[in-house]
Amino acid sequence: MPSPRSHRPSSPRPAVRALACAMLLLASACSGLGKYVWVEEYQEKPPPPDTSYRIAAGDLLNIRVWNQEALTTSARVREDGRISLLFLDDVEAAGHSPALLSQQIQTRLKDYINHPVVTVALEQARPIKVTMVGEVARIGPLEIEPNSTLLQVLAGAGGFTEYAHKDRIFVIRQEDGGAPQRIRFRYDDLVHAEGRAYAFRLRPGDVVVVE
Numbered sequence: 001m002p003s004p005r006s007h008r009p010s011s012p013r014p015a016v017r018a019l020a021c022a023m024l025l026l027a028s029a030c031s032g033l034g035k036y037v038w039v040e041e042y043q044e045k046p047p048p049p050d051t052s053y054r055i056a057a058g059d060l061l062n063i064r065v066w067n068q069e070a071l072t073t074s075a076r077v078r079e080d081g082r083i084s085l086l087f088l089d090d091v092e093a094a095g096h097s098p099a100l101l102s103q104q105i106q107t108r109l110k111d112y113i114n115h116p117v118v119t120v121a122l123e124q125a126r127p128i129k130v131t132m133v134g135e136v137a138r139i140g141p142l143e144i145e146p147n148s149t150l151l152q153v154l155a156g157a158g159g160f161t162e163y164a165h166k167d168r169i170f171v172i173r174q175e176d177g178g179a180p181q182r183i184r185f186r187y188d189d190l191v192h193a194e195g196r197a198y199a200f201r202l203r204p205g206d207v208v209v210v211e
Contacts, residue, residue, distance in 0.1 A: 058126030066117035133165035
């Protein structure tokens, strides 16, 4: 009698990945995405300037109080948007610029010290999120460090599956005020640090597709 293992259905993993990839590409086509563009030909719009940066959960802030070493610290913004500081307990940080937050802390510290001078700087930006689809080991949302390269992101997703086409790597990016862009890469260019592929950096909301 044949072993029960011989009747076990094969893993649906490749089919599920292919279906997910096909659905994403079909949705992109329906939204007017059009043809892909090689990364060497992609005209990248510069990101918005950091002058209007707003603090959010996950940011690591450096708070310095002049001549008060005990009050100088680094604080991670919690999920509730607040940080904890000596004397002040919880301070609302999310949604404020570093300059505005420094003013608020400075005002509240006047109850404890004379003429406080406070500076707040962004020490480490919060991770950004991209989505991995297709023939990578881990599909779905992925948190990455700001300014991560595509090679770093692929490694963070566990690399390719055995079904991946390494010259068919795409990044789908929604530009402000324009149609989504589908940008194509070759894995060899990423590995050998060739051309504009090596200099390309992921942004929040990017979708990485490996066919």
